[in-house]
Every structure is written in C-alpha cells, then in structure tokens.
Amino acid sequence: MPISNLPHNSLLEQIALRGIPGGTVDHSDFLIGPLSAMVGLEPKTIRFYEKAGLIKPQRIGRYRLYHQNDVLVLSAIKKLREFGVPIAHIRKLLSTDGEALSGDDRDATLRSVLLGRLNQLRAEYEILRASIAEIDRMLTTISQAEGK
Numbered sequence: 001m002p003i004s005n006l007p008h009n010s011l012l013e014q015i016a017l018r019g020i021p022g023g024t025v026d027h028s029d030f031l032i033g034p035l036s037a038m039v040g041l042e043p044k045t046i047r048f049y050e051k052a053g054l055i056k057p058q059r060i061g062r063y064r065l066y067h068q069n070d071v072l073v074l075s076a077i078k079k080l081r082e083f084g085v086p087i088a089h090i091r092k093l094l095s096t097d098g099e100a101l102s103g104d105d106r107d108a109t110l111r112s113v114l115l116g117r118l119n120q121l122r123a124e125y126e127i128l129r130a131s132i133a134e135i136d137r138m139l140t141t142i143s144q145a146e147g148k
Contacts, residue, residue, distance in 0.1 A: 029058075030066045039074045049077060052087060054094060084121070089113050 032043045039046075049055050050064070055073050057064040066074075073094065080090050093110055 028068075030071065032064055032066070035066045035071065035074070039071060039078060041074060041078055046074060049074065052091070054087070054091060083114065084117050085113055 030038065032046060036043050036046060046055075050057065054077055055066075055070050057066045057070055059065070077090055080093075081087075093106055093113070
C-alpha cells in the first residue's frame with residue numbers, strides 16, 4: 001500500500017510537528033539511530049511500522065535511509081498511537097492507493113477518529129471515576145469498622 005507524503009498544513013502535519021522537538025525537521029536524511037532519537041521511537045518500533053506498510057524508507061545496501069517525510073509520518077503515527085488510534089485507522093489516513101482520501105476527506109476522517117477516541121476516553125474516565133468513588137467509600141467503611 002503506497003503511503004503519502006503528509007499534506008502541507010494538514011491536520012496530520014500539525015500533529016506530526018507537535019511531536020518533534022522544535023516543531024521543525026531539516027531536510028537531512030537519517031539512519032535509524034538518529035531518527036529513533038529524534039522521534040522518540042525504538043528502532044524495532046520503526047521497523048514494525050515499516051513492515052506494517054506505514055513507512056517505506058530508502059534502502060542503501062543493508063541500511064535504511066529515512067527522509068524528512070518519514071520523520072513527519074513517524075511523528076504523526078507516534079502521536080496518534082499515544083491517543084489510542086488503531087493502526088488500521090492510521091493506515092487509511094496515510095494511504096495513497098485506491099482507498100486514498102482527499103485532503104479534506106483526510107482531515108474530516110482524522111477529526112472523526114479523534115472525536116470517537118475522545119468520547120471513548122471520556123466514557124472510560126467516568127467508569128474510573130465511579131470506581132475510585134466506590135473504593136473510597138469502601139475504605140471509609142473499613143476504617144470506621146476498624147475504629148470501633
């Protein structure tokens with residue numbers, strides 16, 4: 001599945017740049033070690049994303065050479081995964097094959113995915129809040145029983 005360059009000024013690019021120290025990427029090429037340090041991902045994670053078809057670095061002999069777009073894509077992937085977005089959704093957002101999204105559709109899909117994840121997190125938060133309150137009540141009851 002071909003992977004796109006991140007569209008300039010797109011929501012994906014904005015998410016990617018938030019994950020890069022200084023918010024910019026120079027036009028250098030990177031081997032996996034420096035790339036790993038820059039984007040904050042382990043080399044094995046970067047190789048996993050390559051095997052998953054999310055990035056396609058240039059190969060020079062046995063080395064992988066990563067370009068500016070790879071840095072942006074990996075930064076966007078990292079941030080989206082931190083938000084809990086599944087790889088299948090990320091693949092669709094980055095795809096340039098027959099199911100590719102136009103820029104506006106891509107942004108709309110990203111908004112929809114993030115809104116769905118936000119709603120899931122809010123629901124989980126409410127469940128956790130109720131559990132914390134229940135445990136607090138139980139501990140209070142136990143403490144009062146021990147005090148008698």
